[in-house]
Each structure stands twice: as C-alpha cells, then as structure tokens.
Amino acid sequence: xxxxxxxxxxxxxxxxxxxxxxxxxxxxxxxxxxxxxxxxxxxxxxxxxxxxxxxxxxxxxxxxxxxxxxxxxxxxxxxxxxxxxxxxxxxxxxxxxxxxxxxxxxxxxxxxxxxxxxxxxxxxxxxxxxxxxxxxxxxxxxxxxxxxx
Amino acid sequence: xxxxxxxxxxxxxxxxxxxxxxxxxxxxxxxxxxxxxxxxxxxxxxxxxxxxxxxxxxxxxxxxxxxx
Numbered sequence: 001x002x003x004x005x006x007x008x009x010x011x012x013x014x015x016x017x018x019x020x021x022x023x024x025x026x027x028x029x030x031x032x033x034x035x036x037x038x039x040x041x042x043x044x045x046x047x048x049x050x051x052x053x054x055x056x057x058x059x060x061x062x063x064x065x066x067x068x069x070x071x072x073x074x075x076x077x078x079x080x081x082x083x084x085x086x087x088x089x090x091x092x093x094x095x096x097x098x099x100x101x102x103x104x105x106x107x108x109x110x111x112x113x114x115x116x117x118x119x120x121x122x123x124x125x126x127x128x129x130x131x132x133x134x135x136x137x138x139x140x141x142x143x144x145x146x147x148x149x
Numbered sequence: 150x151x152x153x154x155x156x157x158x159x160x161x162x163x164x165x166x167x168x169x170x171x172x173x174x175x176x177x178x179x180x181x182x183x184x185x186x187x188x189x190x191x192x193x194x195x196x197x198x199x200x201x202x203x204x205x206x207x208x209x210x211x212x213x214x215x216x217x
C-alpha cells in the first residue's frame with residue numbers, strides 16, 4: 001500500500017495541517033478481485049473532428065456474492081459517471097462516463113472511485129485521460145499536405 | 150466619581166477592542182482530510198479534490214504545500 005501525506009503550511013500558526021491519500025497499486029488489473037474492470041483505465045482522447053464524449057466501463061463480478069456499487073468520488077467539473085447500483089455474482093454490468101460541456105475542449109488526467117459492498121469495502125479507482133488535438137481540423141488535415149511532396 | 154466611571158468604561162472598551170484585535174486569526178478547516186483510492190492501476194494518474202475552508206476571522210494564506 002502506498003501512503004502520502006502532503007503538508008499544508010498556512011499563516012494559521014501552530015503545526016502544519018496535512019491531508020492523507022492511500023492506494024493499492026495493482027500490477028495485473030485484468031485479474032483483480034472481487035471485480036474486474038474493463039478497460040481498467042479510460043482513454044477519452046480526441047484527435048479528429050469526431051467528438052468523443054462518452055465511454056463505457058464494464059464491471060465483472062468474479063466473486064460468489066452480489067455486490068452493491070457506490071460511486072464515492074468523481075470530478076464533476078470534467079465528467080459524470082453513471083454506474084449500476086449492483087452486480088450479481090458472475091455477471092457483468094456496464095457503467096458510463098460522460099464528459100460535461102465545459103470539458104470537451106480540455107485535455108486532462110483525472111479519475112473516479114467506486115466502492116463495493118464486500119466485507120473489505122473494496123475500492124477501485126479508474127483513471128480517465130483525455131487529450132484533445134485538432135478538433136476543428138478534422139482527420140487527414142496533416143497527411144493531405146504531405147501527399148503532394 | 151463619575152469621572153472615574155467614565156475612565157474605567159473607556160479603558161474597558163479599549164481593552165475589548167485590543168482583545169478582539171488579538172483574537173482575530175486565520176483558521177484552516179479540512180473536513181475530509183484523508184482519501185483512500187483503493188485499487189488503482191500501475192503507471193496511471195489518479196486525482197481527488199480536498200476542500201480547504203477558511204473559518205477564521207482573518208484572511209487565511211496558504212504559504213506552501215510540501216509533498217510528503
């Protein structure tokens with residue numbers, strides 16, 4: 001488990017305040033328990049005029065119990081996350097990430113976190129990356145210029 | 150006698166103003182100070198927003214954030 005505690009120095013005086021973050025880094029995201037997320041990170045990049053505003057996430061329950069799914073954190077100024085409330089044992093459900101209007105022109109690297117109802121209250125964080133290039137130029141703008149050379 | 154009362158009242162008022170001045174202080178409140186990302190894939194960036202509340206009666210200045 002990785003833990004980090006950045007300190008915040010203010011003019012308040014006294015001891016510095018700190019926030020704490022922690023995570024379990026998974027090396028094999030295709031074999032997690034009690035769920036497997038596919039894809040384990042979402043790429044919403046857009047390199048052509050064709051808009052990419054939503055992506056689907058599949059959550060497969062590999063345990064033998066029904067699991068409730070609760071969204072615990074997401075950056076609402078970038079996207080919304082729609083997850084089903086539960087997934088039955090052995091089944092797969094789909095969730096969806098949808099960009100908000102103000103984020104369509106932006107490149108970013110954010111994430112969202114959901115929690116399961118298993119005994120450990122397992123949490124999973126799904127990174128969401130978006131790189132935006134050439135939104136108005138359309139596909140082929142660059143290559144068409146090279147063809148005549 | 151009334152002169153003394155007036156002087157004492159004025160002194161008390163001055164003391165109150167002085168005490169208020171001393172008491173005015175910035176204050177930082179972090180309601181949620183920890184966050185667990187749970188499982189996250191290797192070589193990826195994850196993010197979480199912490200809210201810092203200025204609850205004192207003077208301006209709170211964030212001087213530095215030290216990674217740790």
